[in-house]
Amino acid sequence: MVNSVTKIDQIETMILDVPTIRGHVLSMATMRTQTAVLVKIRFADGSEGIGEGTTIGGLSYGAESPESIQSAIATYISPALLGRDGNDVNGAIQLIGRLVKGNRIAKAAVEIALWDGLGKRLGVPVSQLFGGAVHEKLPVAWTLASGNSDTDIAEAEEMIETRRHNIFKLKIGKRSVREDVAHVARIKKAVGDAASVRVDVNTAWSLQDARWGLKGLQDAGCELVEQPVQARYRKAMAELARGYEIAVMADEALNGPEDALAVVAGRAADVFAVKVAQSGGLKRASEVIAIGEAAGLGLYGGTMLETGLGTAAALQLFATVERLHWGTEFFGPLLLTDEILAEPIVYRDFCVETPKGNGIGATLDPDKIAFFRRDGGRTVKAVVGE
């Protein structure tokens, strides 16, 4: 029996293109604009839920693009959910799971909107639906990815001085291993003990490259290397995790709880970068976290560079996790030239704060949404990065 009060009446999707504050140079793409897919669900009682599904660099990072996320939701997920009881979030997750293979980011966007609607109707934050927050704020890393060592050092020093970040993740893998190691060593030397320096290779290295890379990075004082080799090379990841003291983190290799179990079984990582979008939603991400915890691995809150909306949703879940050994990288909104939330997420004292309020704790700024939506008839000009 569908509860007529909380029936799902309407699901709207839209694509937003927001310029980034500088070119974000990754091993596989340079981002000058971030594209987010927003989902708005309207329920019969007039309540609403909002969600976000975002990826990085079009189709260069993963199998879903902003356009495929929107189309999966509009064509396949929404028709199955319309008319269902909006309070039955688990039933919706299970139904979508049966009807739609893969498409984890699309599923996550819809699921976040369902949790948001439920939290708002119950008058509680989404963290409460996951047992309650145990942290009000979490450490937050910044990614240095201008592509230039001097620019990165200046950026890092400013972040430390203004007490915004003292954890830096460097995006490497585009240049030779030797050049990358020299770049990391220069930055680590410049910041010294004032900051933790880590790297993300985004799968760019061969196992041979990675052996040299990990040895050099470790000697340079770098603490962690994220996804040095391709996601499917679990044995190579296991060799690297076993062979060096530097922590090896799985990111692209983790697409939901099944992957998490396989990575644990293959001892293919020391740390999980847990991403809500990549896991397929908050619930699946909580399962990845549980598997990591049970295996005694380190945990890190990862991002797909979501806007404040997706960042708020992630904060609701990660605020409930007992121990995030490596902190988070929930800095997505700070990489964008403009804020799309009415109340921006708060960053201070090297931490990001869990937003207050019901649901995921985020309210959209309607003027900004109208300005940045792709179908608004306006073309976003790319900003020139350093």
Ligand SMILES: [Mg+2]
């Ligand atoms: Mg990564």
